[in-house]
Amino acid sequence: xxxxxxxxxxxxxxxxxxxxxxxxxxxxxxxxxxxxxALAGVPPALGEMEIQRLMRDRAALDAGHxxxxxxGAYEHHIPAAVWEITTRGEFYxxxxxxxxxxxxxxxxxxxxxQSMMAALTGxxxxxxxxxxxxxxxxxxxxxxxxxxxxxxxxxxxxxATVNPAYRRVAGSIASGxxxxxxxxxxxxxxGTTLPAALQAWDDADVTxxxxxxxxxxxxxxxxxxxxxxxxxxGALVIAVVNxxxxxxxxxxxxxxxxxxxxxxxxxxxxxxxxxxxxxxxGFLACREALVRQMPGRIVGRTIDLDGRAGFALTLQAxxxxxxxxxxxxxICTNQGLMVTAATIYMSLLGAEGLARVASACVRNAAxxxxxxxxxxxxxxAFSGPFFHESVLQLDRxxxxxxxxxxxxxxxxxxxxxxxxxxxxxALLVCATETRTAADIExxxxxxxxxxxxxxxx
Amino acid sequence: MSTIPAELKYAxxxxxxxxxADGTVTVGITxxxxxxxxxxxxxxxxxxxxSVSAGEACAVVESVKAASDVYxxxxxxxxxxxxxxxxxxxxxxxxPYGAGWIMRIRPAAGSETSALFDANAYQATLED
Numbered sequence: 264x265x266x267x268x269x270x271x272x273x274x275x276x277x278x279x280x281x282x283x284x285x286x287x288x289x290x291x292x293x294x295x296x297x298x299x300x301a302l303a304g305v306p307p308a309l310g311e312m313e314i315q316r317l318m319r320d321r322a323a324l325d326a327g328h329x330x331x332x333x334x335g336a337y338e339h340h341i342p343a344a345v346w347e348i349t350t351r352g353e354f355y356x357x358x359x360x361x362x363x364x365x366x367x368x369x370x371x372x373x374x375x376x377q378s379m380m381a382a383l384t385g386x387x388x389x390x391x392x393x394x395x396x397x398x399x400x401x402x403x404x405x406x407x408x409x410x411x412x413x414x415x416x417x418x419x420x421x422x423a424t425v426n427p428a429y430r431r432v433a434g435s436i437a438s439g440x441x442x443x444x445x446x447x448x449x450x451x452x453x454g455t456t457l458p459a460a461l462q463a464w465d466d467a468d469v470t471x472x473x474x475x476x477x478x479x480x481x482x483x484x485x486x487x488x489x490x491x492x493x494x495x496x497g498a499l500v501i502a503v504v505n506x507x508x509x510x511x512x513x514x515x516x517x518x519x520x521x522x523x524x525x526x527x528x529x530x531x532x533x534x535x536x537x538x539x540x541x542x543x544x545g546f547l548a549c550r551e552a553l554v555r556q557m558p559g560r561i562v563g564r565t566i567d568l569d570g571r572a573g574f575a576l577t578l579q580a581x582x583x584x585x586x587x588x589x590x591x592x593x594i595c596t597n598q599g600l601m602v603t604a605a606t607i608y609m610s611l612l613g614a615e616g617l618a619r620v621a622s623a624c625v626r627n628a629a630x631x632x633x634x635x636x637x638x639x640x641x642x643x644a645f646s647g648p649f650f651h652e653s654v655l656q657l658d659r660x661x662x663x664x665x666x667x668x669x670x671x672x673x674x675x676x677x678x679x680x681x682x683x684x685x686x687x688x689a690l691l692v693c694a695t696e697t698r699t700a701a702d703i704e705x706x707x708x709x710x711x712x713x714x715x716x717x718x719x720x
Numbered sequence: 721m722s723t724i725p726a727e728l729k730y731a732x733x734x735x736x737x738x739x740x741a742d743g744t745v746t747v748g749i750t751x752x753x754x755x756x757x758x759x760x761x762x763x764x765x766x767x768x769x770x771s772v773s774a775g776e777a778c779a780v781v782e783s784v785k786a787a788s789d790v791y792x793x794x795x796x797x798x799x800x801x802x803x804x805x806x807x808x809x810x811x812x813x814x815x816p817y818g819a820g821w822i823m824r825i826r827p828a829a830g831s832e833t834s835a836l837f838d839a840n841a842y843q844a845t846l847e848d
Binding site for chain 2: 412413555580581585586589
């Protein structure tokens, strides 16, 4: 399909037709104080040669490290076929196609993706994806406020064990729309949200409760008890989940009596490389009763005039090209290419393969944490089981230690002291199925060496 | 030509209102409105007990090509939404003044309907 830009004459003709002098005038309704004339920190344009060099140098920074950082983005093995197929020209678009007659392949792929995500989360319906996990959680909060008509407060309870980046993004996106996010403290011994911590809101009007499973510290929340507390008081439950872990854990649709209402999260673990932080994709699924409050594209299966099965965008009256300012979201497209990779990844692994990946993560992380916690000066911060990451407390600042490890080619974990100062010198470490026993041994030896040198110095 | 029953009152935004003997009012959208929207696929009715102000959006009608808010023509309390529309939204196309009613409202004391149009005046707004 060729892209044919408008000529100056076309533009002039259109402006004349609506009686507007120039394109800038179309934006007059935005108050001048809100306009940003120039973006700070964005450098001037570079030529192809310079940009190629820059990208090569940046890419080199990603390579050659032994990675033990999780904290929301996870290094998994991606079968070679995933991106071989994904990067075929036919799939190469980030956009969701409107034209069913020209886009059956892409539409079917998205439909398969939605079916897999609905099955994985145990929910009735999934959308075609959102930008990434953090904004998916913000959209879920906005959706909960629209859906929970009995609640008028817009109060969303968010445990401190939810990814801090997600909490900041949700605050940025949704606070201006009348939502208030209140933090539920965690238990210092277990690193999880105790149901008793919710008693402070027993008499409050709560619109929704967010529960992250496994939580940011890698531990398991008592999702059944938390869900049932919310249900008993008419609050909706928003599950933030790791898709890999769902191969082993109870899916949100089956949490407690009745399950969660909305499940969302970061889709990156499903076949998307770390690539310095993006592009990733967010997923969002819900129970059928809430589907008209769901943001984003949804592909449905239908039949054509001759009775043959086909696929088309559906429930579009939620979206901004129809509902304008009252649309469920201004997110009007999806991460089509990332979703293509995720769909192929899930197809290749299957339910059993994904469960094997998840089990290997649990084993390797247990081995890693067990070894590191045996090093003098380190101990586990919390008791209890964990998925593929956990928190260690150190007898010295984390930053310099991580720098020393990085010099030895090891990315030793995520420094928690900025987000959780109350934990002191705390480090979140992760091992997925990609970390071998030899990798863990390498980390263990390097850590011992670095600490010995530091003590001598 | 759309049907505009003489005994009803009308809002500029295409809602109709029928004064019932028990003091409540029944509200729906006009034949003109349903024809303009096309085949309706979903209608969101308000929950009983909700209080609404005149002009407040309190229901949504969604067709294959558009979605529109329905505004309450009076201030008052919602007594009932038409539950039949949940499974049969097409009732609103086939019988907009009968089985396709959207909600019943108990008007608040002093809530006025005199600003609404009669059938002739509503007909005139359609011809503008």
